[in-house]
Amino acid sequence: MESDTSPLLARRMRDIKPSFIREILAAAGGNTISFAGGLPHPESFPAHEIRESADRAIERDGRSILQYTVTEWYRPLREWIAHRYGLLTGVNMSADDIIITNGSQQAFDLIGKAFVDPGDTILLESPTYLGALQAFEFFEPRYEELDLGQDGPNTEHLRTSLERHRPKFFYAIPAFQNPSGGSYSAKCRTEVARALSDHSQTILVEDDPYGELRFDGTRHRAIAADYEHSILLGSFSKIAAPGLRLGWIYAPRALREPLVIAKQAADLHSGHLTQAILHRFVTEHDFDAHIDAIIARYRTHRDAMVAALRETLPEARFSVPEGGMFLWVQLPGCDTHALFKFATMCGVTFVPWAAFSPHGGCADCMRLNYSNCDPETIRRGVALLAEAYEQYQKSPR
Ligand SMILES: Cc1ncc(COP(=O)(O)O)c(C=O)c1O
Numbered sequence: 001m002e003s004d005t006s007p008l009l010a011r012r013m014r015d016i017k018p019s020f021i022r023e024i025l026a027a028a029g030g031n032t033i034s035f036a037g038g039l040p041h042p043e044s045f046p047a048h049e050i051r052e053s054a055d056r057a058i059e060r061d062g063r064s065i066l067q068y069t070v071t072e073w074y075r076p077l078r079e080w081i082a083h084r085y086g087l088l089t090g091v092n093m094s095a096d097d098i099i100i101t102n103g104s105q106q107a108f109d110l111i112g113k114a115f116v117d118p119g120d121t122i123l124l125e126s127p128t129y130l131g132a133l134q135a136f137e138f139f140e141p142r143y144e145e146l147d148l149g150q151d152g153p154n155t156e157h158l159r160t161s162l163e164r165h166r167p168k169f170f171y172a173i174p175a176f177q178n179p180s181g182g183s184y185s186a187k188c189r190t191e192v193a194r195a196l197s198d199h200s201q202t203i204l205v206e207d208d209p210y211g212e213l214r215f216d217g218t219r220h221r222a223i224a225a226d227y228e229h230s231i232l233l234g235s236f237s238k239i240a241a242p243g244l245r246l247g248w249i250y251a252p253r254a255l256r257e258p259l260v261i262a263k264q265a266a267d268l269h270s271g272h273l274t275q276a277i278l279h280r281f282v283t284e285h286d287f288d289a290h291i292d293a294i295i296a297r298y299r300t301h302r303d304a305m306v307a308a309l310r311e312t313l314p315e316a317r318f319s320v321p322e323g324g325m326f327l328w329v330q331l332p333g334c335d336t337h338a339l340f341k342f343a344t345m346c347g348v349t350f351v352p353w354a355a356f357s358p359h360g361g362c363a364d365c366m367r368l369n370y371s372n373c374d375p376e377t378i379r380r381g382v383a384l385l386a387e388a389y390e391q392y393q394k395s396p397r
Contacts, residue, residue, distance in 0.1 A: 016137055020130060020355040033381035035368040036349040038178060038325060041301075044294045044371075045241045046281060053280035057273065065276040071264045072099045074275035080282060081234065081248050088211070090225035091232055093250050099259060100270045104209055104235045104247040107259075108135035110266065111205060111231065114258035115168050116141050123167035125153060127328075127356030127365075129178045129207070132171060141168075143358045148177070150319065152184030155191040162199035169203040169231075170196065174223060176210040176324025179356050179367035183322060186220050193226035200229055203255065209235035209247075212291055214323040215299040224250070231255055236278060238325070239291055244274050298325065304375035305368065308382035313389060325371035331389065335397075336366040342388040342395070348381045 006014075057065060065074075072078065078095040086093045101107050108131070116122065118140035124133075126145035144165045146153040152174065161167065172192070174184040184192065196204055206224045211234075224230035235247035251259060263269070281287070302320070305327055309316045317330040331339070336352035343349060353365040370378060 012138055012140060016134075019134055020351065031347060032344065033348045033373060033377055033384060035370070035373070035381055035385075036351050037372060038369055039372040040238055040242065040294075040325070041297060041371055041374075044297060045243075046285070046290055049281050049285045049290075050241070050244075050277060053277045053284065054273075056284070057276040057280050061276055065272050067272065069269050069272045071260050071269045073269055074100060074272060074279060077275050077279040077282075078248075080279060082250075085232075085234055085250070088219065089208070089222035089232065091222055091230075091250060092225070097250050097252065097256065099249045099251070099256065099263060100275055101247045101249055101263070102245045102267065102270050103237055103242070104207060104233045105131055105135060106263075106266070106270075107231075107233045107247060107249050108132050109138075110249070110259050110262040111169070112136050112139040112141075113262040113266075115203065121165045121167040123158075123161055123165065123170040123202070124358070125172060125177065127179050127353060128171065129173060130351075130355050132207070133356075133358055136171075145357065145359065146170075148180055148182055150182070152182075152188035152192065155188065155195050158192060159195045159198070162195060162202055166199075167202050169205045171205045171207065172223070173207045173210075175208055175220070176213060176321055176326075178210070178324070179326055179351065180328040181321030181324055181326045182319065182328070184220070184223075189220055189223045190226065193223050196223075196227045196229070202229070204230040205233065206230060207233045209233070209238055210324040212239050213295060213298060213325070215295055215302065216322045228252065229255065231259075239294065240278060240281065244278055246270060246274060246278055295323075298323075298371050300375055301370040301373070301378060302327070304378045305370040305382065308379045312383050312386040315389070325369055327368045327370060328365060329368055330365045332364055334364045334389070334392065336363060338395075338397075339366075339388060339392045342392045343385060346384045346388040346391070348384040348388065350385070 078098040081098050082093045082095045116139035120141050121144055122136055122141045123144050125148050144161050146157055146161060176183055204223060204227050206222055222232055224232040232250040236244055249259060306320055315331055318327055340352050351367045353362055354360045
C-alpha cells in the first residue's frame with residue numbers, strides 16, 4: 001500500500017484540481033466520439049514540411065542551434081512574429097518586444113509569477129479558458145467575472161469592476177473565444193480599450209490563439225493596440241502544431257522585464273532547435289496557404305456540426321462562430337453535468353459549463369469542439385448526443 005504523502009504537499013497545492021478535460025478523456029472509452037478536447041485536426045499538422053525544415057535547420061545552422069541561448073531568443077523568429085502580428089493586430093511591436101514561450105500556457109504561469117500576489121483580483125470573462133484558470137490558481141488569486149454577451153462583455157460592467165475591484169489584470173480572449181466561440185465586435189474592442197485607459201492600474205492580458213482561424217467576416221484590430229498596459233499572447237499550437245510547444249508574448253518593456261526574469265528561472269529558454277525549425281517552416285513554405293487549408297477544413301467541420309444540431313437536436317440554442325474551434329450550446333433547463341453521464345454511456349463527450357468558471361456557472365450550457373473530428377464523425381456524435389438528451393429527459397430527477 002502506498003503511504004499518504006499529502007502532508008508533504010505545499011499549502012497552495014491542496015486546493016488545486018487536476019484538469020477536468022484530462023479526467024474526462026481518461027474516463028472515456030476507446031470508441032467514444034470526443035467533442036470534449038480542444039485538439040486541432042492531426043491532418044492539419046505540416047509533418048512533411050516540419051521534417052524538411054528540421055533537416056535544413058540542422059544542416060545550415062549546425063551546432064549553434066543545439067547550444068544554450070538567451071531567454072527571449074530565437075531572434076529571426078521574433079523578427080518574423082513582430083512583422084506578421086504587428087500588421088495583423090495593429091500593435092506597434094518590434095522583435096525586442098517579443099518573448100518566445102513554451103506555448104501560451106507557459107505565459108499564464110509567467111504572468112502569475114510576475115504580477116499576482118495571493119488575494120489579488122483577476123478579472124475574467126465568464127465563461128473562460130480552463131487552462132488559464134488552472135495556471136492562475138497557483139498564485140491564489142480572487143476572481144471577478146464578467147458575463148459575455150453577443151458582442152463581448154458589457155463595458156459598463158467592465159468599468160464598474162475595474163473601479164470596484166482594481167484587478168491586477170483582465171484576462172480576455174476577444175477572438176473566437178474558448179469555450180464560447182464568441183468574438184468582441186469592433187465597437188466593443190474600442191470601448192474596452194477606453195475603459196482600461198480610464199483605469200490604467202489594470203493590465204490587459206489579451207490571449208489570441210485563434211485569431212488567424214477566421215472563416216467569415218473581417219479581422220479586427222487587437223485591443224492591445226489601443227491600450228498601453230497590454231500583454232498580447234500568440235500561439236503556434238493551432239496554426240502549426242501543439243507538439244512544438246511554441247507561443248509568444250508581446251509586452252512593452254516595463255511589463256516584459258519581469259516576465260523575462262520569471263522565464264529565466266523557469267526554463268532558461270524555450271527549445272532553440274524547435275524555434276529554428278518553426279522559423280524555417282513559416283518562412284520557407286507557404287504559411288498563408290497552410291492556414292487557408294486549416295480554415296477551409298474547420299469551416300466544413302463547423303458547418304457539419306451546425307447542420308447536425310439543427311436537424312437532430314432542435315432544442316439546442318447556439319450562435320454560429322465566425323472562426324476558431326468551438327461551439328457553445330445551450331439546452332434550456334438541462335443540467336449539462338447530469339447530461340454528461342448519459343452522453344458518456346451513449347459514446348460521446350463534451351465539456352459542461354461548470355469547468356469554465358472558478359465559481360461554477362450556468363448549468364445548461366456546454367462546449368462542443370468541432371476541429372478534431374471529421375464531418376461524418378461529427379454527424380454520428382451529434383446523433384449520440386441527441387440520444388443522450390432523450391435519455392436524460394426521460395430519467396427521474
Ligand atoms: C484560449 C487559449 N489560450 C491558450 C491556450 C494554450 O495554448 P498553447 O498550446 O499555446 O499552450 C489554449 C489552448 O487550447 C486556449 O484555448
